[in-house]
Amino acid sequence: xxxxxxxxxxxxxxxxxxxxxxxxxxxxxxxxxxxxxxxxxxxxxxxxxxxxxxxxxxxxxxxxxxxxxxxxxxxxxxxxxxxxxxxxxxxxxxxxxxxxxxxxxxxxxxxxxxxxxxxxxxxxxxxxxxxxxxxxxxxxxxxxxxxxxx
Numbered sequence: 001x002x003x004x005x006x007x008x009x010x011x012x013x014x015x016x017x018x019x020x021x022x023x024x025x026x027x028x029x030x031x032x033x034x035x036x037x038x039x040x041x042x043x044x045x046x047x048x049x050x051x052x053x054x055x056x057x058x059x060x061x062x063x064x065x066x067x068x069x070x071x072x073x074x075x076x077x078x079x080x081x082x083x084x085x086x087x088x089x090x091x092x093x094x095x096x097x098x099x100x101x102x103x104x105x106x107x108x109x110x111x112x113x114x115x116x117x118x119x120x121x122x123x124x125x126x127x128x129x130x131x132x133x134x135x136x137x138x139x140x141x142x143x144x145x146x147x148x149x150x
Contacts, residue, residue, distance in 0.1 A: 011058030016080035025088035035149040060128040
């Protein structure tokens with residue numbers, strides 16, 4: 001498979017998965033009724049932010065795949081995708097922010113593990129995860145604040 005096709009497939013899988021998860025776990029009246037911290041961004045920010053992040057995640061995944069299909073880096077990448085895709089169903093679908101907080105803490109740990117694993121092996125893949133780390137760190141604080149306030 002060509003490199004370009006690998007990148008396209010990974011980005012499409014990540015974007016497609018994110019879209020499916022997002023469409024099936026939309027914030028509704030329940031989310032609107034929650035007490036939120038003053039730093040809670042407006043709802044329109046989340047779609048564009050996640051679109052950009054999913055492209056970066058897909059690119060990092062493709063780079064990691066091309067360096068070793070069953071590598072530790074690839075396993076960590078796959079694990080963070082599972083945690084990423086589980087968060088919305090727990091938070092919005094099942095409406096259990098405390099469990100979602102546990103999921104996002106695991107996601108945060110996997111993002112850090114991926115960056116550390118890739119730092120020497122593929123610095124570009126590691127750097128592609130830095131905006132993701134920043135956003136999920138913020139989202140973790142937001143999730144924890146919602147748990148605390150409610």
